[in-house]
Each structure stands twice: as structure tokens, then as C-alpha cells.
Amino acid sequence: MRANITIAYILAFAKNTWFWLGIWIFYYLRFTNYAGIGLIETVLIITTTLAEIPTGAVADLFGKKKTLILAFLLEAFGAYMMAFAPNYSVILWSVFVMCVGGAFYSGTLDALVFDSLKSEGKEGKFDKIISNLSSIALIAPAICSIVGGFVYGFDPRLPFILNALGYTVGLIASMFLTEPQIDTEKFSFRSFLSQTKYGLLELFKSVDIKFQTILMLSIGFVVVISSEMVDSFVSFEFGFTDKQMGILWSVIFVLSAFASQLTPVINKMLGLKKSLFLVGLVMAITFIVSPYIGLILGGVSLILRSSSQGIFGNLSSIVINNNTESKFRATTISTFNMIKNVPYLLTAYFIGSISDLLSAKIVSLYLGIALIVLLAISLFRSKRNATI
Numbered sequence: 032m033r034a035n036i037t038i039a040y041i042l043a044f045a046k047n048t049w050f051w052l053g054i055w056i057f058y059y060l061r062f063t064n065y066a067g068i069g070l071i072e073t074v075l076i077i078t079t080t081l082a083e084i085p086t087g088a089v090a091d092l093f094g095k096k097k098t099l100i101l102a103f104l105l106e107a108f109g110a111y112m113m114a115f116a117p118n119y120s121v122i123l124w125s126v127f128v129m130c131v132g133g134a135f136y137s138g139t140l141d142a143l144v145f146d147s148l149k150s151e152g153k154e155g156k157f158d159k160i161i162s163n164l165s166s167i168a169l170i171a172p173a174i175c176s177i178v179g180g181f182v183y184g185f186d187p188r189l190p191f192i193l194n195a196l197g198y199t200v201g202l203i204a205s206m207f208l209t210e211p212q213i214d215t216e217k218f219s220f221r222s223f224l225s226q227t228k229y230g231l232l233e234l235f236k237s238v239d240i241k242f243q244t245i246l247m248l249s250i251g252f253v254v255v256i257s258s259e260m261v262d263s264f265v266s267f268e269f270g271f272t273d274k275q276m277g278i279l280w281s282v283i284f285v286l287s288a289f290a291s292q293l294t295p296v297i298n299k300m301l302g303l304k305k306s307l308f309l310v311g312l313v314m315a316i317t318f319i320v321s322p323y324i325g326l327i328l329g330g331v332s333l334i335l336r337s338s339s340q341g342i343f344g345n346l347s348s349i350v351i352n353n354n355t356e357s358k359f360r361a362t363t364i365s366t367f368n369m370i371k372n373v374p375y376l377l378t379a380y381f382i383g384s385i386s387d388l389l390s391a392k393i394v395s396l397y398l399g400i401a402l403i404v405l406l407a408i409s410l411f412r413s414k415r416n417a418t419i
Contacts, residue, residue: 033151034207034209035143035144035147035208035209035211036144036147036148036160038204038205038207038208039140039143039144039147039160039164040163040164040167041200041201041204042099042103042140042201042204042205043140043164043167043168043171044167044168044170044171044197045103045171045197045198045200045201045204046103046106046136046140046168046171046197046198046201047167047168047169047171047172047175048171048172048175048193048194048196048197048198048200049171049172049175049176049179049194050175050176050178050179050182050189050190050191050193050194050197051179051190051191051194052172052175052176052179052280052284053176053177053179053180053276053278053279053280053281054179054180054183054187054190054276055263056068056263056264056267057183057187058183058187058190058191059071059122061187062116062118062119062122063119064387065264065383065384065386065387066380066383066384066387067119067383068260068383069260069379069380069381069382069383069384069386070123070379070380070383071122071123071126072259072260072375072379072380072383073376073379073380074123074126074127074130075126075130075259075379076255076259076372076375076376076379077376078126078127078130078131078134081369094210095139095140095142095143095146095208095210095211096143096205096208096209096210098135098136098139099135099136099139099140099143099205099208100202100205100206101132101135102132102133102134102135102136102139102205103132103136103198103199103201103202103205104132104202105128105129105131105132105135106129106132106133106136106198106201107195107198107199107201107202108128108132109125109126109127109128109129109130109132110125110129110191110192110194110195110198111191111192111195112124112125112128113125113126113129113191113194114188114189114191114192114194114195115188132198134365137364137365137368138360138363138364138365138367138368140164141161141164141348141352141364142352142360142364143208143211144157144160144161144164145157145352145360146211146360147209147211148160149211150211150212157349157352157353158294158295158298158345158349159295161294161345161348161349161352162291162292162294162295162345163292165288165291165294165341165344165345166288166289166291166292167288169284169285169287169288169291169337169341170284170285170288171197171284172280172281172284173280173281173282173283173284173285173288174281175193175194175197176276176278176280176281176284177278177281178190178193179193180276180278233351233354233355233356233362233363233366234351234363234366234367234370236354240354242304242409242412243303243304243307243350243354244367245409245412246304246307246308246409247307247343247346247347247350247367247371248367248370248371249311249402249405249406249408249409250307250310250311250314250343250402250405250406251343251347251367251371252371252373252374252375252405253314253318253398253401253402253405254314254340254343254344254371255371255372255374255375256374256375256378256379256382256398257314257318257336257340257395257398258337258340259375259379260375260379260382260383261382261386261391261394261395261398262333262336262337264386264391264394265321265329265333265391265392265395266279266280266329266330266333267391268390268391268392269324269325269326269329269330270325270326271326271330279330279333282330282334283330283333283334283337284337286334286337286338287334287337287338287340287341288341290338290339290341290342291338291341291342291345293342294342294345294346294349297309297342298346298349303346303349303350306342306346307343307346307347308406308409308410310339310340310342310343310346311339311343311402311405311406312403312406313335313336313339314336314339314340314343314399314402315399315400315402315403315406316399317332317333317335317336317339317399318336318395318396318398318399318400318402319395319396319399319400319403320332320399321392321395321396321399322390322392322393322395322396347367348364351363351364351367352364382394
């Protein structure tokens with residue numbers, strides 16, 4: 032099982048070899064406009080959302096190793112499609128394939144790591160391991176985005192080709208994983224349906240867990256919209272060039288990787304609930320100031336937001352893994368991710384259109400206000416439940 036942790040670090044890096052991170056918006060704009068990007072993002076989020084539940088159940092029933100192998104196979108194939116896309120339609124199909132692969136990956140690696148630790152009685156180390164995984168997942172694009180920003184000038188396809196090669200490394204590495212033997216079940220259609228149902232129930236099985244889930248979803252709704260679309264739009268509107276964008280996102284991810292290591296410290300000092308409120312508030316402030324700042328302060332706001340998003344992801348994983356039975360773990364994480372994606376699914380095209388009509392900075396302002404309202408509602412419900 033110890034080897035699984037080392038391989039997990041390799042997989043976390045391979046999954047996030049996003050050489051296209053700083054330039055994807057320039058690449059997409061070769062084929063379409065903001066509204067067209069909104070349609071691509073709609074395909075992305077619909078596919079991801081619909082695939083989350085079945086892929087989580089598949090991981091719990093078929094095995095997490097097999098699921099990760101399939102995930103990297105699909106991701107690699109989709110990335111090669113993206114690199115050599117001749118038109119907008121192929122871009123859409125490549126996004127679809129990669130999203131299915133991403134859904135198989137989503138939650139599966141975290142669940143495999145937790146079960147690997149649990150099989151040796153070391154699950155208490157999970158908060159440190161998940162912070163390391165998160166840091167690696169941030170360092171990878173930090174390194175890759177700089178390279179991608181420069182090679183894009185030679186050939187726009189190169190960042191996506193390099194990304195496909197990264198997924199290929201992940202595919203090979205995942206074959207060396209060892210499946211943890213904890214609470215495994217044989218697959219049947221009946222067990223598949225049961226698995227899906229219980230994955231949902233795990234998120235709301237007690238009053239305290241229900242509150243934590245609602246709080247995480249309130250923040251998660253905005254995080255998905257921000258990280259998938261608005262952050263890149265806003266950085267573009269701040270005035271960063273393609274090469275500057277590569278450097279910017281590299282700096283953002285490196286600093287976010289360091290911030291991720293603060294998760295155990297913040298959790299110990301404040302506890303999970305207060306920590307979640309804190310990162311949510313920081314994110315809300317960075318959204319609200321977007322229309323009123325320029326290039327330098329804009330970059331700082333993106334650094335703070337990305338760092339908060341990374342810590343939020345760690346805290347969410349800790350909450351779910353600590354409160355979920357092993358046999359439902361991947362399904363529960365996928366269920367949470369699916370629900371978290373729904374608002375973005377419904378608004379992606381609309382957000383792209385509004386960004387064209389007004390600006391992404393104004394959309395960012397509205398997101399910040401929405402997040403403040405959601406946090407206030409969650410705080411009110413928390414105090415109300417405490418007095419009942």
C-alpha cells in the first residue's frame with residue numbers, strides 16, 4: 032500500500048500537466064468567441080455532471096485501479112483530439128471525451144489513497160497526504176503553463192500534445208497501483224443502483240453532516256463557475272498577454288501549492304466549519320474587487336482566490352472521507368462533485384454571453400455578492416440549528 036501513495040503523487044502530477052493553462056482561451060478564440068466558449072463549457076459541465084454518479088459507483092464496485100486506468104486512457108485520447116482539431120466541432124468532441132475521463136478520475140484517487148492508508152491503520156495521515164496531492168496538482172500546471180505559453184508561439188498545438196503525453200505517463204503509472212481490499216463488493220446492476228443511492232445518502236445522513244454538505248456546496252457552486260471559466264476571462268480582461276498569462280498562472284499555482292500545505296494548520300486552529308467559512312469569505316472579496324483593480328492587483332486577487340480554492344478542495348475531501356464508509360467513498364465524492372457542478376451546467380452559456388455583453392469583471396462582482404449571500408444564509412442556519 033505504501034507504493035500506492037508514491038504512485039498517487041505521480042498521477043496527481045500527470046493529471047494536471049496543463050501546458051495549455053495560460054493559452055487555452057487564445058486557442059479557443061481561434062475557433063469561436065466568448066459565447067462559443069460558453070457552449071464548450073456547457074458541454075464540459077453537462078458531461079462531467081452526468082458522468083459523476085455512474086463513474087463513482089464504477090470505481091467502488093469494479094475497483095479504483097481499473098477506473099484510474101480508464102480515466103487516463105480517455106484523457107490522453109481526448110487531448111490528442113484537441114491538439115489536432117481542425118474545427119470547432121472536433122473541439123467539442125475532444126472536450127466530451129476528456130470530461131468522461133475526468134469523471135472517472137474525480138474522487139477515485141482520493142478514495143484509493145484513503146483506503147490505502149486505512150488498510151494500514153494510518154488514515155489519520157490523510158489530511159497531510161491530501162495536502163501534498165493538492166500541492167502537486169498545483170505545481171504541475173505551474174511548471175507546465177510556463178512551457179506551454181512559450182511553445183504556443185511555435186505551434187498552437189504543442190501545449191495540447193504535451194498534455195496528452197502527460198496523460199500517457201499517468202496511464203502507464205496507474206497500471207502499477209495495488210487495489211486496496213476494503214469493503215469491496217461484486218458488481219451487479221442491483222448493487223450499482225444501491226451504490227448510487229447510498230452515495231447520495233452519505234452526504235445528508237445526520238444534521239451535522241447535512242450542514243457541512245450544504246456549506247461546502249454553497250462555496251463549491253461558485254468555485255466551479257470561477258475556476259472553469261470566469262478566472263481565465265478576468266485574467267484576459269486584466270490585460271495579460273499570452274506569454275504573461277503563462278507566467279501568471281505558473282505563479283498562481285506555485286503559491287497555491289504552498290497555501291495548500293496550510294490546510295492541516297488551519298483545520299487544527301479553526302476546525303472544519305470555520306475554515307470553510309474563512310476561505311469562502313476570502314474568495315468572495317476577491318470577486319467583488321475585480322471591476323475596480325488593474326493588472327497587478329488583479330493578479331494578486333487571482334492568487335488569493337486560487338489559494339483559497341485549493342484549501343477549500345482539501346477541506347471538502349477531508350470532510351467527506353472522514354464521514355463516509357469505505358465502500359461508498361468514491362460514489363459519495365462523485366455525488367458531491369455532481370451536485371456542485373449543477374449551477375454551472377445551467378449557467379455556462381449564459382455567463383459566456385453576459386461576459387461578451389458586459390464584461391467578465393462584472394460577472395465576477397455578481398459572483399462575489401452571490402457567495403456572500405450564500406455564506407450568510409449558511410451562518411444563519413448554523414446558529415439557528417445550534418439553538419434548537
